[in-house]
Amino acid sequence: MRLFYLRLVACKPGLVFISIVIMFSVLTANFLYAQTEAAAAVAMSAVQHPWVLVIHGGAGNIDKAGMKAGEEQAYLKKLDEALKTGSEILSHGGSSLDAVEAVVRFMEDCPLFNAGKGAVLDENGKAELDAAIMDGKSGMAGAVGGVTIIKNPVTAARRVMEKTCNVMLVGAGAEKFARVQHLDIVDPSYFITPDRLEAWKKSRPAQPAKPVNSQPPPQKHGTVGAVALDMNGNLAAATSTGGLPGKLTGRIGDSPIIGAGTYASNNTCAVSATGHGEFFMRNVVAYDIAALMEYRGMPLEEAGKLVVMDKLRNQKADGGLIAVDKDGNITMPFNTKAMFRGFVKSTGEQETAIF
């Protein structure tokens, strides 16, 4: 080798010089590329927030023992799939708004939950759906109430937020708007599952309906909701529901009421609630959490505990909520026996639970 090199230097000094120059340039280019990549990675990690997604599928007084065979696993599987739907968006740099809409759409399409297909039925055996979405970055919000033919009410809520200067549209007006927006429209029977119909038939009152707040609290809720923090540090919340079983026709619950069942602000947190809606409206629950953080400097977990375990429980108000704050802390308090829930974080932590 040494001999070969000495001969080469002797015969072709020009060739050797050129190859040395080429080698040097390649090494320098590689070094510079590696430096740039490292600098970009440092810059990305400096500006990117860890992302977080929290979901719920309703709270209620159900016992583990009271669940049918395989029911618990079926719910946990769907909660896992819902988390996957959202984490695919968030892990690729998608917005919290897109994530919460996609997750809630997924849960609306799943007949297990009380939202979209599989919603509980009102006094007349009809599904009347409510939904809301809020963008913590802009403070904009949209909602629909009492809709009967919009396949995915949460998407209609997002369109209200983005395409109108209003916050809430209800009933026929919301449905007309959904048609204009070319959203998926279905026959009202699409939402009715055999299980919900059977439950409705069993619980049909012999007497005309009484006001909801004089009825006993429903034993099982199934509203769905999602809150998220994305890589850009933006918060969003969305909630969708069929409301309370046997509710009076025309009754709107807390879910689509901004500040009651749904709220998001980049200053504080994003919240989605589930439970006996009339109490959540009277107590402005979702905003109360944000206000405790903003005005009292209370940490998210403490605020959630105060509102759900003290304030609501003292009023015998059933329910719970999920929330994530601007730093990625989460809380999922509930004062019922169960709340279908789950979370996933960019750190890889993930959990689903019911009891």
Ligand code: ASP
């Ligand atoms: N909060 C909903 C309502 O009152 C019901 C639920 O969360 O299950 O409409």
